[in-house]
Amino acid sequence: MTSATPRSELRRVQDFLSGFDRRQAARTVDFPGGFAAFDDAYALSRGNNHVLVDGETDAEALPARVDELMARLPYRHAYVLDETVAEVCLGPMSTAGYRHSTSLLMRHTGPVPARGGAREVGLDALRAPVTASWHRIAPQAGPDHVHDLVERRAARRRGAEVVLFLASFGPAGETAAWADLYMDPASGVAQIEDLVTDEAHLGQGHAGSVLDTAVRLAADAGCTTRFLTARPDDWPHRWYARKGFETIGSVSRFERS
Known part of the structure; x- marks a missing residue:
């Protein structure tokens, strides 16, 4: 996170991601610090079937929680929105055999362009x-x-x-x-x-x-x-x-x- 970015601005982006994910899902299952999102119509899409951590959660319990929630699917997939929470979860998830990667959140701060031809x-x-x-x-x-x-x-x-x-x-x-x-x-x-x-x-x-x-x-x-x-x-x-x-x-x- 860049030092010039207010925490409130990053929180707005995280809240949007969480809200979009919850509304998009066909069904959700809540747990302390997050929820699982599912859509049986697209069972092979990890973007539609996963666990999303959007708050403080029990990092040690997270691997077993993901296993339990996603037991019916042939893969395991979890997102963690907050970098500090993700850092705490990294050890337990890596020990449980999970691969870790990140996606950057990039906010537009430049001049608003003229409308393109799309x-x-x-x-x-x-x-x-x-x-x-x-x-x-x-x-x-x-x-x-x-x-x-x-x-x-x-x-x-x-x-x-x-x-x-x-x-x-x-x-x-x-x-x-x-x-x-x-x-x-x-x-x-x-x-x-x-x-x-x-x-x-x-x-x-x-x-x-x-x-x-x-x-x-x-x-x-x-x-x-x-x-x-x-x-x-x-x-x-x-x-x-x-x-x-x-x-x-x-x-x-x-x-x-």
Whole structure:
């Protein structure tokens, strides 16, 4: 977390993530310091079936708790929103065989750009390009797994007051890049998620068009806190920094097959 970032601003982002996750879920199971989110319609999607720790919790008990809550699934997956809590959980979770990784939380602090050329689309417009992208990103994923990763976007409509799917298009009308925009104008928070460019359209400015459109729409809706997540070990976070995003914290992810 950068020293210039107020704790309250990071808390707003964490609260948004927790609230979105809870509303998106088909069902939840609470425990002290967090909850498990499930959606049997997308059972192979870890983004829809996991444990989320959004408060103080018993770190020593967490591995067994995740095992118990996710006993019906072939994988274990847990998120910890607070960095201090995650640090305490790291030892017990690692001892229990969990792999640890993080995603950066990046808040937009640069000038609000002019609206790019992207526009809102429905799920049908994204189905084919998103399927192709998952075959490229996760070639080991079977057909059922890819199906869940593609179709789970429908569940995201429950997560926030305003959920938009944005896309930029190539010269022949093909979908070139896309992203989700989740907004809660009442709290002034918006998240940009799953920004992806089709492989045939890399380096043509489509991702920038989608990102600029999302930032402008969020700003116009009164969302003064605009954020996204990025892997620290991949290049996009440096591109996001050039687009006016700064790192304000991180989310920990614990996984075990």
